[in-house]
Amino acid sequence: MSYLEHYRNLPALITGGLGFIGSNLAHRLVALGARVTLIDNLLPDTGWHPANIADLRGRVRLVIGDIGDPETARAVVAGQAVIFNLAGSISHIDSMRQPLMDLEANARAHLVLLEAARQVQPDAVVVYAGTRQQYGAPQYLPVDEAHRNLPNDINGINKLAGEWYHRIYHRAYGMKTCSLRLTNTYGPRQLIRHPRQGFIGWFVRQAILGETITVYGDGQQRRDLVEITDVVDAFLRAGATDAAWGRVFNLGGEPATLLEIAQLCVALAGQGDVKLVPWPEERAKIDIGDVYCSYERAKNALGWRPKTPLRPGLMRMIDFYQRYGDIYLQTPDPAAAQTDGW
C-alpha cells in the first residue's frame, strides 16, 4: 500500500486547520478519502482564513476551539489515527512583542495536546510542524538535523520546546510522534496581509499590488523555499511511515538569494519593483544570515524530496493571489469561520 492509499477512510486531525499548511493538507487529505477534522483557535494575526477551506464545507468536520484547552483537546483527538499538529504562531517579531502569547501557542498548547492524546488516543500518529528557526544562526551550511539548536528569538525557543515535548512523549510513552522542521514554505493560501509571517507572502503581496519590494541589506542572504505541495507531501509521508516515529526531519530546497526571489516575484507578476534598504534595528537583532537546510534524512527515511522549482512554484502562488488577493489582503472576520452548517 502506498503512503497515499494509507489515508483512505483514515480519521485524521489537523490542528491549525484553517492555516496555510493545514488547509492545503486538508484539501489533499479529503482528495485521498481521509475523514478529516480541522481545529483552529483563530488566533489573531496568524495564518487562518475562512477562505482557505470554504470549498471543503460538508467534506470535513470543523471545530473552532483551542487545543490548549484540555477538554477540547481530548474531544478532538479521540478516535484519530493521525494528528497533523500544525497549530502555532510563526512570527518572530510577534514573539518578541507578545512572548507569552507565543509561549501559549507554540509550547503550552502542544503539551496539552500531547497529554490529551496520551490519555485518550495513545496509538495516534502525531506529526509536528517544527521549524528551522530553532537552529538559529547557522554554524554551517546546509543545516542538517545534527546542527545545534541555538534559537535567537522567543519563537525559536518555544517551537523548540514544542518539538521536544513530542520527542519526550515518544521516548517516555512510546507515542508515535515525529517532527518536520520546515524552512520557508510558500504557496496558495499563505498569509499575505502583514509582513510578520515570513518574507515570501509579503514579497508576493507587494508584487501583485505593483508596489516596491524592500529587501534588507544587499539582498544576498540565501534562503531555501519549499512549495506547499511538497510540504504537504512530506506530512503525508511522515504520517504513514512507522520509521519516522521519534525522529526529526528537515525539509529543504535549493537556496536562492532574497534579491533573486524578489526580482522573480516582480518579473512573474509583471509589476512592482525591488529596492534595497538598510536593516531596521529590530530585524537586524534577530537576523540569521544565510540559511538553507539539508533534507538528506527525509529523502532517505521518507522518500521525500522537493519537486517544485522556484519559478513555477512562485508563478502558481502569484496566479492564486492575482485571482483571490482581494480576499486575502483583508483581515478575516472570526464570525465568518463559525461551524454552522459544517
Next chain:
Amino acid sequence: MSYLEHYRNLPALITGGLGFIGSNLAHRLVALGARVTLIDNLLPDTGWHPANIADLRGRVRLVIGDIGDPETARAVVAGQAVIFNLAGSISHIDSMRQPLMDLEANARAHLVLLEAARQVQPDAVVVYAGTRQQYGAPQYLPVDEAHRNLPNDINGINKLAGEWYHRIYHRAYGMKTCSLRLTNTYGPRQLIRHPRQGFIGWFVRQAILGETITVYGDGQQRRDLVEITDVVDAFLRAGATDAAWGRVFNLGGEPATLLEIAQLCVALAGQGDVKLVPWPEERAKIDIGDVYCSYERAKNALGWRPKTPLRPGLMRMIDFYQRYGDIYLQTPDPAAAQTDGW
C-alpha cells in the same frame, strides 16, 4: 572591591526565596549587608519551608506571591540591582506526572519575570538557576557547556526554555542575564520529605531515620555533588561579574558513585544501611547514567571552584538534619509562611 563587598546595601531579589538554595543565599546576602527581598509562591511539593528563613524575620522583606503573575513580578523587580532567579520545580518525576505545572513554574513564570524586568528594571542583573538536566544523557564526560542540550524529560525541556529566555533577553535587549547550570546541590535546608527532588535529600533522610537506603542497579552511576556553600558562592560571584552577562556556566564537582554516597551517609549518620535494588520502570526511562560536569568556564570567568569535600559536606548536612529533622520531615503549612510581622 571584592565580589562580596559588592553586595553591601545592594537591593537583591531572590525568587524561590524560601527554597533550599534561595534561603541559603538569603542568609549569606543578609550577612553581607544586602537589602534582600524574597518571593516564593509556596508551590506544593517543592523545596520551600518556613523554617528555612525563620531566623531572617525582620532582616529581609518577604513576599508570598507568584512571579508568573505580571503585576506581582513588576512589583518585586522594581528597584532591584540583582535578581537571583531560583524559582522553579526540579522534580523530574513530577514533571512527567504534571507537565503543565512544570511548564508554568520553569518556563512561563520566567518569561513573565523577564518581561517585568525589561519593563521596569532593565538594568538589573539576573542570575538564573539552570540545570545539568537540560543536557540529558551525557555524550561525553565531563559534560561542558558546549555539550548538546538533549533533555530527556519534561523538566529538562522547560528548564532549557527558561534558560533560553534569559539568553534571548540579553541578546535582544542587552539585559544583564546569565545562567548557572547546577548539578547535584546538597546541604542544610534541602527538601528531605519526599524522594522526588534528587537522591541526596532522600539518602540523608533514610540514614538519619536508620532506614535502608535503596540504590538502583549496581549503584555505580557517578554524580558530582556540590555543597550549598559553594553553590551560594557561585551565585554571588555571577551576580557581581559583568563578564558573566549573556553566558552560561556549569557548576560541577568531584564525581562519586551513588553507592559510595549512600554508604557515606550511613557511615556518617551512624545508622541505616544500603541495599541495591533493580531499576523501577518509571525511573529507568529517564535515567541518564554517569553525569558529572566540567566547571572550567566558571573557574576562568568567575574564579569559582567547589571547596567543600564530600565527607565534611555530608557531615554538615547530616548534623543539620539530626538536629532539625523533625521539622523537615513534615510537609510545611503554607499558613506558617505568611508575611505578618515581617
